[in-house]
Amino acid sequence: MTTQDSLDRFYSIIPAGGIGSRLWPLSRADAPKFLHDLTGSGSTLLRGTWDRLAPLNGEQRIMVVTGRAHRAAVEKQLPALLDHNVVLESEPKDSTAAIGLAAAILRRREPDVIIGSFAADHVIADTRGFGRAVREAIVVADAGYITTIGITPTEPAIGFGYIHVGGALPVEGAPSARMVESFVEKPDLETAEQYVAGGDYLWNGGMFISRADRLLEQLGETSPALLAGIEELAEAWDTPRRGAVVDAVWPSLEKIAIDYTVAEPAAASGRLAVIPGDFDWDDVGDFASIAKLHSGGRKSDLAILGENARVLADASSGIVVAGSDRLISLIGVNDIIVVDTPDALLVTTTANAQRVKSVVDALKLSGRSDVL
Numbered sequence: 001m002t003t004q005d006s007l008d009r010f011y012s013i014i015p016a017g018g019i020g021s022r023l024w025p026l027s028r029a030d031a032p033k034f035l036h037d038l039t040g041s042g043s044t045l046l047r048g049t050w051d052r053l054a055p056l057n058g059e060q061r062i063m064v065v066t067g068r069a070h071r072a073a074v075e076k077q078l079p080a081l082l083d084h085n086v087v088l089e090s091e092p093k094d095s096t097a098a099i100g101l102a103a104a105i106l107r108r109r110e111p112d113v114i115i116g117s118f119a120a121d122h123v124i125a126d127t128r129g130f131g132r133a134v135r136e137a138i139v140v141a142d143a144g145y146i147t148t149i150g151i152t153p154t155e156p157a158i159g160f161g162y163i164h165v166g167g168a169l170p171v172e173g174a175p176s177a178r179m180v181e182s183f184v185e186k187p188d189l190e191t192a193e194q195y196v197a198g199g200d201y202l203w204n205g206g207m208f209i210s211r212a213d214r215l216l217e218q219l220g221e222t223s224p225a226l227l228a229g230i231e232e233l234a235e236a237w238d239t240p241r242r243g244a245v246v247d248a249v250w251p252s253l254e255k256i257a258i259d260y261t262v263a264e265p266a267a268a269s270g271r272l273a274v275i276p277g278d279f280d281w282d283d284v285g286d287f288a289s290i291a292k293l294h295s296g297g298r299k300s301d302l303a304i305l306g307e308n309a310r311v312l313a314d315a316s317s318g319i320v321v322a323g324s325d326r327l328i329s330l331i332g333v334n335d336i337i338v339v340d341t342p343d344a345l346l347v348t349t350t351a352n353a354q355r356v357k358s359v360v361d362a363l364k365l366s367g368r369s370d371v372l
């Protein structure tokens with residue numbers, strides 16, 4: 001088996017479903033994070049993801065899983081996306097259902113397929129470094145491992161999965177492959193602090209590369225009912241029965257992230273491997289990270305986003321996201337976050353950027369879905 005054989009059987013999957021609550025009121029149910037240009041490059045995060053994946057083995061081998069409501073926006077962003085590579089969900093059921101269904105559909109079409117799932121809403125500027133890591137991961141996946149790409153942690157973040165890196169994994173064509181001792185999804189702060197201080201942990205970069213059959217086998221061990229639902233959908237997917245089976249099965253699928261159903265149990269049974277990534281990576285999870293991206297990391301700058309932004313600022317730093325042509329003026333306010341949209345205005349500080357999600361939770365509780 002050569003590296004080229006493995007690469008030829010590779011298929012990318014982009015699950016595009018997360019709303020990005022910490023980016024409210026910019027990110028909304030009808031305009032989620034992946035449909036925004038948060039880097040100022042002129043491309044949405046989704047398009048950026050597509051452009052990183054296309055050089056691996058072509059635009060014909062990228063599948064996108066998204067909500068029915070986002071179909072038109074996704075197709076506008078990705079004109080080369082083929083019809084049979086669009087998987088539409090009637091309601092979000094989290095990443096196990098999204099990635100699992102894509103893997104099961106692809107396996108029925110190509111029994112030996114190797115799949116790679118890549119978050120729709122991350123920023124990676126070094127496309128070559130990314131490509132190198134994914135190529136190694138594909139070889140490791142073909143050797144039978146569920147393979148992740150690890151990111152060197154910069155802080156004890158609690159929003160990520162943590163990979164305890166083990167010994168070298170001798171797979172030809174993948175010199176940096178390592179075994180994973182354990183995988184812990186979103187630990188508490190104290191645990192995250194210990195992991196980062198310990199030095200032998202990496203963040204999970206939200207990418208899973210595996211033979212489709214191995215991934216589904218792992219899922220079946222942990223969540224047999226969920227796998228059965230996914231297989232029922234996949235069996236009907238390329239037939240006229242699809243609509244009826246989706247209506248009957250989709251609502252009953254368990255809503256759970258793949259990190260719990262596949263990554264944690266695969267690590268516990270010695271089937272998870274990692275390629276440490278040597279490229280820049282940013283999940284642009286909140287407005288403070290967007291501010292950093294735009295100011296090149298300088299705290300003293302004011303980052304301004306928005307096509308029609310009109311901002312007058314005197315001695316101020318932080319970020320302004322202008323969602324209208326209203327004039328915004330700032331005087332002597334530092335580390336500020338101002339996000340102005342026609343029906344909602346957010347004002348906070350970069351230190352509180354993570355807490356934006358609590359506003360969204362409160363709005364949900366009070367039934368204010370009109371502004372979500």
Ligand SMILES: Nc1nc2c(ncn2[C@@H]2O[C@H](COP(=O)(O)OP(=O)(O)O[C@H]3O[C@H](CO)[C@@H](O)[C@H](O)[C@@H]3O)[C@@H](O)[C@H]2O)c(=O)[nH]1
Binds near residue numbers: 016065204
């Ligand atoms: N289609 C679809 N996609 C979904 C759904 N739920 C999540 N996704 C997609 O699955 C990917 C990951 O989901 P998130 O919900 O954004 O995950 P997370 O909390 O950020 O955590 C994951 O990513 C971290 C890195 O950013 C990891 O560190 C962590 O371990 C985990 O894998 C994103 O591309 C998101 O759009 C869904 O219901 N439907």
